[in-house]
Amino acid sequence: MTSSINGVREQLATFRPLLALSMVMTTSGNEDEILRLATAAVPSLGRCRTTGAYLDGAWRQVGPIGAPPEADLVAARIQSLGDRNGPVLVEGYDWSWAFPLVGLRGNAGHILVSRETEPEEYHQFLLTVLFQQAGAAMANARLHALERRIIAIHDRLTAAAAAGEGPTGIATAVHELSGYPVAIEDRYGNLLAWAGPGCPDPYPKVSATQRDKLLKPAVRSAGAVRSNGRLTAVSQPGHQVEGVIALIDPDGTAGESEQLALEHGNTVLALELAHQRALAETELRLRRDLVEELLAGTDAESAASRAHALGYDLSRRHRVLVLTQGRRHRVEPDAFFRAVQKATRITQVGSLMVTRAGNVAVLADTDHNWEQFRTAVVDQLGGHGSCRVGVGAPCTDPPDFPRSHGQAQLALKLQVTTHAPEQVTKFEDLGVYQLLSEIADIGSLESFLHRWLGSLLDYDASKDGSQLVETLASYLDNGGNYEATAKALILHRNTLRYRLKRIREISGHDLSDPDTQFNLHLATRSWTVTLAMAEAPPA
Template sequence: MGLSLTLSAQRRDEIVTALRGHVGSLTTKVVEAMETRHHWVRRLGAEDRSWITIVARAGIDNFMAWFADAERAADPGTLFNAAPRALTRKISLHQTVDLVRTTVNVVAEQVGELVPPEDQPPLELAITHFSREVAFATAEVYARAAELRGGWDERMEALIVDAIVRAEADDMVVSRASALGWNTFGPVCVIAGPRPDDTDLDALRGAAGARDLAVLASEQGGRIIVILGGGQLSDLEASVQAALDLEQFFGPGTIVVGPLVKGLPQAAESAQSALSAARVAHAWPEAPRVVASFELLPERVLAGHPAARRKLVDDVYRPLAGAGGELLATTIGFLDNGCAVEPTARALFVHANTVRYRLRKVAELTTMNPLDPRQAYALHLAITLGRLVVTDSGEAQR
């Protein structure tokens, strides 16, 4: 039921008739007050300001129609039908409440000059009641818009991540990511980790955003795939640290960080590396909680991943072979002598410091440190694969 009013139906009709002649001036004063009291209104585009004017006018008309009929239930939510739902992206809920409050105050001030003193108390009571209903309607509109936008954004984000995983990141994918808030042109890496029982991607996004990182996240096949971007991802160490900062949002198991790439269009390379490593991470149960994908190259090669095989041959064996026989021979001798410097020096008839110097050069050249047991294992596998490739292709051996 509508608000019980003390005025008779005839008197209400007379008041509404009198007020209708001033709707235009009331609307103008309301809009002027909005622009004066809220500086952000002046920064809106002409089209958005025109929609605000239409909503203000609709609100005044809606109030008068309700006030004229005491038995009519207030339905101020219909006044938002005048504006497009896109307006909720431009104006926050807090800002909308400010506009509603301004509208109510201005209307209350003006009607005091338009009706006799004895009619002002019930009219002010009606305005207060109606403004309360408008506030509830406003909250409902924004809640519904947030729910629809949240569901749509989540589906869009999943499609973008899926396109990157499948190496289909074209200009359209980048454009859609920008629409979701991806606003960085800095380096990008992809993180793949186990999905927890209580997945909370919103919390993950919030934690990444608090670190000034652009983020896209989705669940895929029991894993969480996270695409991170930002200028602070300066090197692999920074990427691993970013993953460590977010590890609480993953389930138990190994979290794999793909290599840094130039930008989102190249993220497929990082995604494929991270995912191929994540699939074989169980073969290295001693791995750290967060590990770079290149550290799982041996497992990836043994699992039959061609990209991992090519990377070991091209990035490790070929640079060694191309640097001259000394580095390759020293590496082989070091591996064959149990990764011990002194026996290697005796076998090669050189000083132990010469062996150490050459091993440092190997680490600089290949990013694989022979003194690290895990990386020495990868070096050994790279040399074996390289020899196979040389034999199969008929390349000249050094």
């Protein structure tokens, strides 16, 4: 009876210091200190010794304790235990046991304890309690460390956002917090910012199809994913991807802390990109409003005030350009507008533009190589699009803009009406068309048309598909050359001969007479201008 009481007293004497040790470990915020305290207590519990600490998938050096013999085999056995405890063969010991360090956030690893002979059951129980308490203390320490890390990440990224550093500041902050190179891209894969070493030059860019395929996993997961040597997160403040932030991690070594920095950075980036987009949309709307007012004929004071608010110099000489798509390879209007917008930036033509009636009107603030600009638009459409450009005369005051706009529309319409190839047409280069369009007395122009083309116009109006006036115009524009006229109208020579015969019969004109040819040519050009002005009247 006495020995039994003494045994209980001995157990209680051992258990009390274990409880005190548990309290010390719990209040400690240092993971290494917790491990040191726990392993230092092992010899007092049944004369055991710590032979290894296998934590987070690797052997950890804890004071003098390193990896046991045959470390890889022992590690494989420990891994097979999962969150359980169990026996492990360690060279030189008859008894070895792996105790898990389990806490609220899962299992941090195992502590390997060995003894020449198996300890008493009570001592095994005390070891189990010791490492249960150590596991809880480590989980608590890691949680506090994570909270401190979150606060540090939040403070650093908030400072970058508050300072207005944009994507570059965010990339720099995430690089400093993670230690990895950081790339920030727009939705199309263009590099917005890079922080850290090794920025590729030129920066690689995949096709739109490949990029969608790469981003889909990140979009679905709503978090960071590993792909192609990168840890990537997608900034998607709404339904549309706005940008991408990635840690460059070819070896896949970035851990929880680095991923946390990336995901916090992504949150700040999403807000930054949404803010930038809102600002851009507001500025674009204000610019469109200014263009609409100028083209509609606003007063100089109102236009100057709105331009000043945008920081735009309206006193420079401008031209109004009107762009439209050709008949081939047409794209959506928004896509065409974006192509024009990008081309204006590349060629520095101007920054004020608006979509009107399916066309795009641009206020060009200097004279440029307009064909180069048109080519840039086609390039932005993928090289397969089509574009026509009409250029109005220069204007120096707000009241001049409607006039220049009307001239650009007329130049564009004449380009289409005369079946010219897709090109740039300047109002000043219209020659006789310009003179005809500026005739103030439209009645005299209509009388001239009726005198020379009246019978042919009446015939075309009464016969569906008849194109005698158009045929005559092309014949005269090509200098009476049958081959060139037939090619321009896509007609067989015999069909052309028949039409010219009918023209002579109906009009009574001698097409071989030079004076008659001159007047008919002038009349057909007047007819072309009249058609163009009917759809695009100059202001």
